[in-house]
Amino acid sequence: MALLEVRNLTITYRGQAQAAVKQLDFSIEAGETLALVGESGSGKTTTGYAVLGLLPAEAIVTADRLEFEGRDIRHFNQAELGRLRGGRIGMIFQDALSALNPLMTVGAQIAEAVRLHHRVGRKEAKFRALALLRQVRIPMADERYASYPHQLSGGMRQRVVIAMALAGNPALLIADEPTTALDVTIQAQIIRLLAALQQETGTAILLITHDLGVVAELADRVAVLRNGECLETQPAARLYQQPQHAYTRQLLNARSVAGGQL
Numbered sequence: 001m002a003l004l005e006v007r008n009l010t011i012t013y014r015g016q017a018q019a020a021v022k023q024l025d026f027s028i029e030a031g032e033t034l035a036l037v038g039e040s041g042s043g044k045t046t047t048g049y050a051v052l053g054l055l056p057a058e059a060i061v062t063a064d065r066l067e068f069e070g071r072d073i074r075h076f077n078q079a080e081l082g083r084l085r086g087g088r089i090g091m092i093f094q095d096a097l098s099a100l101n102p103l104m105t106v107g108a109q110i111a112e113a114v115r116l117h118h119r120v121g122r123k124e125a126k127f128r129a130l131a132l133l134r135q136v137r138i139p140m141a142d143e144r145y146a147s148y149p150h151q152l153s154g155g156m157r158q159r160v161v162i163a164m165a166l167a168g169n170p171a172l173l174i175a176d177e178p179t180t181a182l183d184v185t186i187q188a189q190i191i192r193l194l195a196a197l198q199q200e201t202g203t204a205i206l207l208i209t210h211d212l213g214v215v216a217e218l219a220d221r222v223a224v225l226r227n228g229e230c231l232e233t234q235p236a237a238r239l240y241q242q243p244q245h246a247y248t249r250q251l252l253n254a255r256s257v258a259g260g261q262l
């Protein structure tokens with residue numbers, strides 16, 4: 001059984017002429033990384049939200065299967081969804097600044113995430129939060145624990161967001177444009193960090209990005225989306241060597257024009 005199984009997923013926002021996601025099929029095995037790649041507006045975030053049960057009421061979802069760990073996500077009640085999000089499924093979104101509370105130290109925020117998903121006391125939560133800060137390779141974790149988000153660089157803030165996403169010991173991490181807001185050198189560091197964390201924790205990753213340059217080091221397989229449709233799904237190495245679709249070749253060329261940083 002795959003960890004995540006999506007079959008014939010179609011999502012239409014009420015009032016829109018075209019579906020945002022059309023008859024999408026994909027699955028993710030435990031420990032695997034699948035990249036969803038496509039231009040802005042191709043339906044990537046909508047797909048990620050569907051997996052988390054986070055779509056707004058105006059989104060109409062149909063699917064033959066939408067299952068996480070063998071259970072239909074559409075049948076989860078609010079309490080179960082609450083446990084799923086940040087629990088079995090960790091979330092990393094693009095903008096680390098807006099994901100963090102500006103009035104709380106980063107350590108306290110990670111500790112809070114720990115306590116949301118584990119029955120532990122304050123002391124144990126702090127202990128685990130410190131371990132998470134070290135795990136995401138934040139230097140001087142003990143001092144950084146008491147920092148506020150604005151005192152950290154963009155890359156360090158994104159590491160804090162990743163630490164929070166790991167706090168619930170997820171089986172799947174959904175990373176939606178995790179590096180888009182960052183400088184190119186920092187982007188590469190965050191991708192390498194995600195690869196290292198995957199090795200250490202065994203978590204699967206759904207990597208959502210518009211940038212094929214970002215997926216090379218991390219993805220096992222790549223699904224190319226355009227206008228809500230999946231054009232091809234290939235093992236990453238094969239996609240780079242033998243793209244099947246003209247559009248995929250375009251994306252690959254766009255990457256080398258942009259510098260092909262990875």
Ligand SMILES: Nc1ncnc2c1ncn2[C@@H]1O[C@H](COP(=O)(O)OP(=O)(O)O)[C@@H](O)[C@H]1O
Pocket residue numbers: 013016020038039040041042043044045046047056058
């Ligand atoms: N809340 C919404 N209401 C109506 N349309 C939306 C909403 N969110 C996204 N869309 C539309 O759905 C399509 C896919 O959007 P999105 O999933 O955000 O794409 P991506 O993440 O690939 O940039 C776009 O055409 C977008 O305008």
Ligand SMILES: [Mg+2]
Pocket residue numbers: 044045046
């Ligand atoms: Mg998006």
